[in-house]
Amino acid sequence: MVTAMRTLGLTCLLVAAQAAPLRGEATDPAMSMAPAKLDKQTCTLSAQLASLRQALLRGSPALKRFLRKQLRELAPAIPESELRTALSREQDPAMIEELTGALAARMARLNEPSALRAPLERATSDANPAARAAAIRGLRGTASVEAMTKLGGVDYQRLMRDPAPAVREAVVSNLLAESSQVYFGHDRAVSETAIAVALAARSGPAADPAQAARLLSEVSTESVGHQAVEELLSLLDGPIDASPPVLRAAVVTALGGVPSTESALVQKRLLEHYRRDAAKEVRRAILESLVRLAMTGAPPILESLRSVDSGLHAEIDVWQEALRSGLQEWSLLQREKQRLQSAAGDGSRSPGSTSP
Amino acid sequence: MRSSFLTGTLGLAALCATLLSGASTGLAATANGPICDPNAKVNSTTYYGCGGSSHTALDIANGTCSVWNYRAMLVGSFRYTQYAGCGDSCGSCSGSSCCNGGAGNYFVVSGGSGWDFRQLHSNAPKGTQTCDRCALGLIGSTGNSTGAHSHSDNRQYGTRKSAWYTAAGTTCGSSGNCSNRVGVPTL
Numbered sequence: 015m016v017t018a019m020r021t022l023g024l025t026c027l028l029v030a031a032q033a034a035p036l037r038g039e040a041t042d043p044a045m046s047m048a049p050a051k052l053d054k055q056t057c058t059l060s061a062q063l064a065s066l067r068q069a070l071l072r073g074s075p076a077l078k079r080f081l082r083k084q085l086r087e088l089a090p091a092i093p094e095s096e097l098r099t100a101l102s103r104e105q106d107p108a109m110i111e112e113l114t115g116a117l118a119a120r121m122a123r124l125n126e127p128s129a130l131r132a133p134l135e136r137a138t139s140d141a142n143p144a145a146r147a148a149a150i151r152g153l154r155g156t157a158s159v160e161a162m163t164k165l166g167g168v169d170y171q172r173l174m175r176d177p178a179p180a181v182r183e184a185v186v187s188n189l190l191a192e193s194s195q196v197y198f199g200h201d202r203a204v205s206e207t208a209i210a211v212a213l214a215a216r217s218g219p220a221a222d223p224a225q226a227a228r229l230l231s232e233v234s235t236e237s238v239g240h241q242a243v244e245e246l247l248s249l250l251d252g253p254i255d256a257s258p259p260v261l262r263a264a265v266v267t268a269l270g271g272v273p274s275t276e277s278a279l280v281q282k283r284l285l286e287h288y289r290r291d292a293a294k295e296v297r298r299a300i301l302e303s304l305v306r307l308a309m310t311g312a313p314p315i316l317e318s319l320r321s322v323d324s325g326l327h328a329e330i331d332v333w334q335e336a337l338r339s340g341l342q343e344w345s346l347l348q349r350e351k352q353r354l355q356s357a358a359g360d361g362s363r364s365p366g367s368t369s370p
Numbered sequence: 371m372r373s374s375f376l377t378g379t380l381g382l383a384a385l386c387a388t389l390l391s392g393a394s395t396g397l398a399a400t401a402n403g404p405i406c407d408p409n410a411k412v413n414s415t416t417y418y419g420c421g422g423s424s425h426t427a428l429d430i431a432n433g434t435c436s437v438w439n440y441r442a443m444l445v446g447s448f449r450y451t452q453y454a455g456c457g458d459s460c461g462s463c464s465g466s467s468c469c470n471g472g473a474g475n476y477f478v479v480s481g482g483s484g485w486d487f488r489q490l491h492s493n494a495p496k497g498t499q500t501c502d503r504c505a506l507g508l509i510g511s512t513g514n515s516t517g518a519h520s521h522s523d524n525r526q527y528g529t530r531k532s533a534w535y536t537a538a539g540t541t542c543g544s545s546g547n548c549s550n551r552v553g554v555p556t557l
Contacts, residue, residue, distance in 0.1 A: 119502070122447045122501055122502035122504075123501070123502050123503060123504065124504075125499065125501055125504055155446065155447060156447045156502075157447055157449075157500035157501070160500055195446075196446075196447045196448060196449065196500065197449050197500075198480060198481045198482045198557060199482065200449070200480055201449065343483065345482075345483065
């Protein structure tokens with residue numbers, strides 16, 4: 015508590031110093047040379063939250079960013095019970111996100127998964143969908159999947175079944191941020207959770223194919239296990255029109271990033287699917303995934319598909335040219351392909367190449 | 371106990387460092403010092419002792435061993451993968467035959483495109499963790515080390531880079547305190 019008060023004391027000093035010029039107290043040039051008057055204040059979490067609330071309503075972007083980060087930095091020194099109580103009383107979604115973020119910061123700094131109990135309770139039980147979404151957004155950029163596993167009870171699959179689109183959007187954004195910014199795509203648990211969430215979003219009363227497609231097309235699958243690969247492959251089975259082309263293309267994109275141990279199996283299935291699925295965006299995604307999986311071995315595979323769809327000759331040509339550059343890293347090869355396509359005036363996307 | 375107190379009271383300075391660094395790009399992280407002690411100083415950068423043979427990393431020490439927490443340096447949540455198996459040491463060992471090829475007990479944050487950030491020579495390593503500036507172990511001298519210190523480097527495909535700390539103005543004598551930004555590694 016002493017630590018918390020000392021820290022908050024410093025906070026008040028800075029906020030007071032920052033606030034003085036905003037109030038326009040020093041209009042006289044001579045007066046402006048004098049140091050800003052600093053009043054002694056007793057600092058509390060409620061005062062800190064009041065400053066943040068004001069800033070979120072009327073502050074500059076820099077002040078908002080400062081106070082948001084400040085609360086997260088101070089969170090480890092503020093008793094968890096105070097943060098929990100403040101969260102339970104809060105009704106403004108913007109502040110709910112900040113208080114959830116503060117509790118998530120405590121979790122990350124002090125290794126306290128239990129700090130997420132209150133935010134998860136809010137995310138599952140609040141009657142206001144905006145509040146539920148805000149409680150989820152506050153967890154962004156932390157190891158929330160791992161914490162939820164340790165806590166049990168609530169997971170992202172459950173949250174994805176929320177009837178509110180804003181909540182589902184928050185779930186997908188959290189998973190993508192966690193995969194790319196916390197783990198740089200290397201974590202198996204987060205990737206497999208993302209796949210499970212996407213599968214859950216395909217059907218049911220809260221189906222959200224657009225968010226499922228977004229998740230699958232952007233999440234890293236470089237560390238997933240065989241079972242997850244089989245689940246993705248199973249989505250290619252069955253009637254073609256059971257899911258929209260954008261979702262089928264996203265599944266194909268996710269399959270393009272699987273570990274090398276799964277490459278042969280996935281390549282075989284993608285080649286079969288190329289002949290079955292006539293949607294241009296799906297076929298384009300298959301070409302890309304085949305290149306990603308086979309890299310320098312891709313040219314003969316691409317040539318074997320040339321006779322299937324004359325409308326994608328240009329796409330195959332540009333991939334072949336990109337592969338001749340000899341680039342060894344997928345991100346560079348992909349960028350080279352985009353550069354070539356752009357230089358050619360995007361000729362591969364000829365009229366009539368849209369999805370059926 | 372001392373370190374947790376200082377972490378709390380000096381957190382605001384770390385915050386200011388974070389805000390100045392623009393660390394939210396997703397490619398560049400902010401690295402603060404690994405020891406929450408005002409006595410922690412940088413004593414090697416591009417060259418050992420700033421005048422010896424090539425080093426291209428930061429060594430930070432406060433003259434103690436197995437006393438102070440060895441903190442994760444990156445501001446924000448990251449996965450610190452542990453490579454351990456070395457017995458605690460406050461002594462000296464020379465060469466790559468020292469434990470773990472000279473790295474001792476160490477932690478790696480693996481980024482994209484071959485980038486990583488490593489922290490070496492820990493005593494009492496606590497295991498792989500995903501956390502924000504948590505305690506990874508204690509400042510020690512495991513591996514190729516002549517005294518207790520923290521070695522940190524930022525590499526791409528195994529090649530050490532210097533821009534991450536030179537861009538932050540960190541040199542020998544700079545503060546290695548956990549409230550002070552010592553670099554902006556790429557991940």
